[in-house]
Amino acid sequence: MEINRADSKDKAKHGRAGVSRRTFIKLSGLAGAAVTASYAFRKYALAATPTSESPGSEFPQVEGVVSEQLIPTSCLNCATRCATRVRVTNGRAVKITGNPLSQVSEGENCARAHVGLQVLYDPGRFTLPLKRTNPVKGRDIDPGWTAIPWEQALDEVSERLKTLRDSGQPHRLVVFHGLNTTSGEDVIQRFATAYGTPNVISDAGFDNEADKSGQWLADGNYTQSAYDLPRTNYILAFGASILESYKPLARSLRMWGKIRRERPNRAKVVVIDPRYSVTALRSDQWLPINPGTEGALAMAIASVIISENLYDIGYIENWTYGFDEYKALALDIKYSPESVAAVTGIPTDTIRQLAREFAQTKPAIAWRGRGATSWPNGSYTSYAIFCLNALVGSIDVPGGVIYQENPPYRSMPDVTEDDIARAGKAQPIIDLRKTARFPAAEVVSNQAADSILEGKPYPIEIAIGINSNFNMLAPGADRWDRALATVPYYVHIAPFPGEMAEFADIILPACTFMEEWGYDHSPPGSGFAEVRIKQPVVAPLYGTKSVANITFELARRQEGTIAQSFTGIGNDAEGFVQYRTSSLAPWEEFRKQGVWVGPAYEYYKYGRIFLTPTKKFEFRSGNLQTLLLRAGQSTGGVATLPHYEEPEFLGDPVNYPLALLPYQPLMSVENGSQNYPWAQEMFLVMHGQGWNNFAELNRHTARDLGIRDGDAVWVESPYGKIRAKARVFEGLHPGVVAIATGQGHYAYGQWQTGIGINPNEIIGTDYDSLSGQAVFFNTRVRVYRA
Amino acid sequence: MAKWGMVIDLGKCTGCQSCSVACKAENDVPHGSPEEHQQQRAPFWHKVFAVSQGEYPTQKINLIPMPCMHCEDAPCIVVCPAKATYHREDGIVIQNFRRCIGCRYCIVACPYGVRNFNFKDQVSQEYHRPDLPLERTDKGIWPFPQRVRGVVEKCTFCFHRIDQAIREGKKVGSDVVPACAEACPARAISFGDIEDPNSEVSRLLATRGSFRLREEMKTEPKVFYLYG
Numbered sequence A: 001m002e003i004n005r006a007d008s009k010d011k012a013k014h015g016r017a018g019v020s021r022r023t024f025i026k027l028s029g030l031a032g033a034a035v036t037a038s039y040a041f042r043k044y045a046l047a048a049t050p051t052s053e054s055p056g057s058e059f060p061q062v063e064g065v066v067s068e069q070l071i072p073t074s075c076l077n078c079a080t081r082c083a084t085r086v087r088v089t090n091g092r093a094v095k096i097t098g099n100p101l102s103q104v105s106e107g108e109n110c111a112r113a114h115v116g117l118q119v120l121y122d123p124g125r126f127t128l129p130l131k132r133t134n135p136v137k138g139r140d141i142d143p144g145w146t147a148i149p150w151e152q153a154l155d156e157v158s159e160r161l162k163t164l165r166d167s168g169q170p171h172r173l174v175v176f177h178g179l180n181t182t183s184g185e186d187v188i189q190r191f192a193t194a195y196g197t198p199n200v201i202s203d204a205g206f207d208n209e210a211d212k213s214g215q216w217l218a219d220g221n222y223t224q225s226a227y228d229l230p231r232t233n234y235i236l237a238f239g240a241s242i243l244e245s246y247k248p249l250a251r252s253l254r255m256w257g258k259i260r261r262e263r264p265n266r267a268k269v270v271v272i273d274p275r276y277s278v279t280a281l282r283s284d285q286w287l288p289i290n291p292g293t294e295g296a297l298a299m300a301i302a303s304v305i306i307s308e309n310l311y312d313i314g315y316i317e318n319w320t321y322g323f324d325e326y327k328a329l330a331l332d333i334k335y336s337p338e339s340v341a342a343v344t345g346i347p348t349d350t351i352r353q354l355a356r357e358f359a360q361t362k363p364a365i366a367w368r369g370r371g372a373t374s375w376p377n378g379s380y381t382s383y384a385i386f387c388l389n390a391l392v393g394s395i396d397v398p399g400g401v402i403y404q405e406n407p408p409y410r411s412m413p414d415v416t417e418d419d420i421a422r423a424g425k426a427q428p429i430i431d432l433r434k435t436a437r438f439p440a441a442e443v444v445s446n447q448a449a450d451s452i453l454e455g456k457p458y459p460i461e462i463a464i465g466i467n468s469n470f471n472m473l474a475p476g477a478d479r480w481d482r483a484l485a486t487v488p489y490y491v492h493i494a495p496f497p498g499e500m501a502e503f504a505d506i507i508l509p510a511c512t513f514m515e516e517w518g519y520d521h522s523p524p525g526s527g528f529a530e531v532r533i534k535q536p537v538v539a540p541l542y543g544t545k546s547v548a549n550i551t552f553e554l555a556r557r558q559e560g561t562i563a564q565s566f567t568g569i570g571n572d573a574e575g576f577v578q579y580r581t582s583s584l585a586p587w588e589e590f591r592k593q594g595v596w597v598g599p600a601y602e603y604y605k606y607g608r609i610f611l612t613p614t615k616k617f618e619f620r621s622g623n624l625q626t627l628l629l630r631a632g633q634s635t636g637g638v639a640t641l642p643h644y645e646e647p648e649f650l651g652d653p654v655n656y657p658l659a660l661l662p663y664q665p666l667m668s669v670e671n672g673s674q675n676y677p678w679a680q681e682m683f684l685v686m687h688g689q690g691w692n693n694f695a696e697l698n699r700h701t702a703r704d705l706g707i708r709d710g711d712a713v714w715v716e717s718p719y720g721k722i723r724a725k726a727r728v729f730e731g732l733h734p735g736v737v738a739i740a741t742g743q744g745h746y747a748y749g750q751w752q753t754g755i756g757i758n759p760n761e762i763i764g765t766d767y768d769s770l771s772g773q774a775v776f777f778n779t780r781v782r783v784y785r786a
Numbered sequence B: 001m002a003k004w005g006m007v008i009d010l011g012k013c014t015g016c017q018s019c020s021v022a023c024k025a026e027n028d029v030p031h032g033s034p035e036e037h038q039q040q041r042a043p044f045w046h047k048v049f050a051v052s053q054g055e056y057p058t059q060k061i062n063l064i065p066m067p068c069m070h071c072e073d074a075p076c077i078v079v080c081p082a083k084a085t086y087h088r089e090d091g092i093v094i095q096n097f098r099r100c101i102g103c104r105y106c107i108v109a110c111p112y113g114v115r116n117f118n119f120k121d122q123v124s125q126e127y128h129r130p131d132l133p134l135e136r137t138d139k140g141i142w143p144f145p146q147r148v149r150g151v152v153e154k155c156t157f158c159f160h161r162i163d164q165a166i167r168e169g170k171k172v173g174s175d176v177v178p179a180c181a182e183a184c185p186a187r188a189i190s191f192g193d194i195e196d197p198n199s200e201v202s203r204l205l206a207t208r209g210s211f212r213l214r215e216e217m218k219t220e221p222k223v224f225y226l227y228g
């Protein structure tokens, strides 16, 4: 059982070691202040008991409002990073609301924004740096944590980094990062560059890299597409849950209200997804498609639009390249509505209806999401769906695909590099991006585990994980357990324990996003640029430090060119944020408003947006052609055209008849933890259920398997099995079993440990061949009663 | 005197549950635990319910945000033996924790299941919220910050916000709304005076088709839903 924060008897027993003098003075001045033993991991006792104040206890128990502030900052419970304002009463953050100055979401937030309070006051947070005493690493092995002072921890990490670098091997450092502030990412990248490692591995490869490469194939922008949601009249959503997980989420939620009921002409939304998502529920039409066949549907829609001459001739003649080849391919019998109906399970008439509506309701958007693209053929599917937008002229027009403007942050002076750094960065990157294996990839997050295990192209000596929890996030999660166990020195930087943290040799307790300085912006969506500040709404609890400040301190301790690279850009996190945003607004004004909004979006920038050899939108990808030629691969046939490839599944259909479909519900928090009671108790709105997730089955499937609602079942893939509670649900394609992600934590937290299951534990490891996107949807399973 | 009512547009609602979480944060409603969830004892003053009809592939599921309906003819008020629940002048159905004897007749009587019994002792540190209104407000008794075990609690339409707005001369319905309405990113929840023909809620009810839950029970709820 965890320590009860309210147990004051317990608190009295412990001393105040570890509380800095300043904190101590601050504390002792407050009525009712008490300190308590902090604990780090639920399962493991600490070898030495560090002490520190517990959150909540330092607040005076007075009646009435003694002090009150409304502090503009921003959320980081997902990558949307919405602008918020936090109400702080008597020194305690009590309520989070949107910042009306934000234009991206028009001042709105999603439900998770409120959960920020429970992220901040999570009773399981780290309070002091921890050092491992048990050299044996593995899942469920007690690391034998012992608390150490900050100075010692930073010195030790610095020493290790220095030794590695001095040996001329800086590339043997790998940095993993999960959800960090934009400013945090910038600082991390700068450190890696100055240090001399090319190995910065973000978690993007688990997210939507194939979405990005699809757009790159067509127009050269390796980015998630931005859609001009408030002005569109028709949305064809392919595997994108716009109202649950697609980012910028709060913008989509806000604009949904606008396009459905705040305009005279209500936008129509059609959702193509084997799962009846919340988006499908709120849409006009739901089409449960056979898993992995979205590419075929996109090609069939193109075929109808082309054969019925419904495409935008003017746009295609002036601003596209390769249309004739695309046309010839789309008109192939293989993509006729009749053939594709058999592949997708969507009736011929419906395909025709979709194509006509899509071409004739202007402006229309073909919106792709990871449900459609996180497949081995994902980039091509992504490309095929994206091309539909060009077919109807929905490129850089109001209500169509738009091109996100980046905020003009003040640029930083070049990193000072020495020979060691230059040599290190010239080494191949361990995730094999931009190699023949993953020619178009920007990051192949999941590959890093295998490369580390194989010691290829070289062994990794030090890993640093920053707000990352790849051991939960990655398909084939056990590979990450094994990989991290082999890394000689692993540094974990995060506010709370987690599955990845269990492998650390040393833990540096970061503060949460509620306590740090930063700047942030959303993923593409709004078109215009917008920046939000992050500023501490309360001083970092327990004396924890922000990721940026930790990085600054490490850089300083490295001395030489690394320390030099961190001068002249502000001396710490706050200074850095001030430096980088000085090009946007005066500091005091930015702090007060919390938001900077760029100029209004300009459409029709055809002269600038196409980064392709022809400077046009390409139905036949010149960018890919160049890459394939360089990699010595064939460019013949359909290799550079949008097309459909039958999805390859892992597991044979006889023994494993169902496709496993993991999905992210809105209440799944993206910071690597789910230890938040509010998010837990409302976890699955569709099922009216919290504190759990399920193996969801169509009624017919369940009946055939002799499974009733609530039965305990095994979900077994070729890679393992997990025990779950069955949920019979009408809103599912009969060929799939759906499992919500975000549960199944085992490392820490009274509000998450042992709750639900993590589907990633039985998902096989596979990749989209071009982008290296981890594949999540092609694992077959069988389900039977436990 | 205004009559406060709420209009929830199911055509805009995205099922995100911001309303339910914002309510918890605003009113300091304790969170539940897995066990309480199992026993359906977890307190919610506001909850989004899923209502399912039909079978695959033509099933229809609706997500319905549910605060207290603040019925004009409220069965809970009728059955309360202690007069602990009553109408304020402005139509808000309020619960006086001091008078409540915990008999739970009202929970049985409420056709909407929006009332909660507080099974928990106050965990003072966790739920201490000095910023919430003091015991006595203009028009009723407010129990916080001392939460009491063994009484019934429920949605108040955030009357503390309303009272404060009126005191400060702000306009209820535009300047100030209940926490759920404020938090709704789709702006699906409108709040205001249903007897004022110029209010936003009246305008919506006049121009759009609406319904109330369990209309046949003649409880005259003041929460209206616009068709999705």
Ligand code: SF4
Residues within 6 Å of the ligand: A075, A076, A077, A078, A079, A080, A081, A082, A109, A110, A111, A112, A113, A248, A249, A250, A251
């Ligand atoms: S959309 Fe993401 S960033 Fe915005 S409020 Fe929700 S969780 Fe926070």
